[in-house]
Amino acid sequence: MTGPEHYREAEAHLATAAQNFLAGDDTSSALAAAQVHATLALAAATAPNDAQPDFYKPGHTYADPDPALHDWQFRCDTVTTHPEDGERTALGWRHFKGRWEPIAYGEDDYDLHGFVGTTDQPEAPRG
Template identity: 55%
Template sequence: MTEPLSPEREQEIRESIPTVYRAPWTVHPDWEDDTWRVMYATDHPLAGLVAVVPDYGSHLAEFIATARTAVPELLDEIDRLRALLTASRAAAFHEAADAIDVDDECDCGGCDSCQPRKLAAMLRERAAALRSTPAADADFFQPGHTYAERGGWRFRCDTITSHPADGELTALGWRFHAGRWEPIAYHRDDWETHRAAGHIDGTAQGGAP
């Protein structure tokens, strides 16, 4: 059985992505040297070489080229599924709480009405804790979280994607501004700007819609 991916190994993979070398990477034959050349996207005709692979290694060259976009895509999918799993677990706790809760004014703490209410409250607390758990890499917007600043600005992050050419992260969601919600995409520089302005993670503090 394959061992689970550890947080440390996941972080190593994330940090190993050579974002300075623009995607996509492509494979080109060099008939003079009988080799395959893996090239990164560049506007300079004499630059862009990533690797030179022997003529018998065409599949290896294709693997190297594909990995530049495939690895970020797989990491994005891990983030999406992790957020989906957390949201699903939180929703299950809420559904269970609603199913066993009792609409009763008794507060003795031990009767057939108070015990289910107490358990329902515990389940709702567990759901809230799941929704407020920060992601392992909290240096960018996180799916399922809502961020807020003084003045009324809010941003609900629904998903994270990456630019197909350079791998830059982009947060997609809804912004509340000037009294209305509107779809928006935020990038790394936006994250730095709003963090400098003192935004808070409203989800983690129980204030998300």
């Protein structure tokens, strides 16, 4: 459920609580449900936006789920932006054909390949 959906659900539970109150019925369960959904809506609205689902995340290693098919991994160390146009560039290390090499991937690279079939893995060992 998204933040706005939680907010709407909280409003619905508050309306139910108001109806129950006017009818002389118990309001505690409706109020409790409204509070839970309001809290979740607030958490969603104030959560840090550290995820960039449309691009690489620093500290993650991406690899093909079938290494026998494609011997490819990319460990993203940082993401920077172009000073003029703001395009993101992921800087890190690519493992290809048995060796690691430094590499930069831009948004066009990511969009072009889409990296379908890759898996997000824990950070690759350093050293």
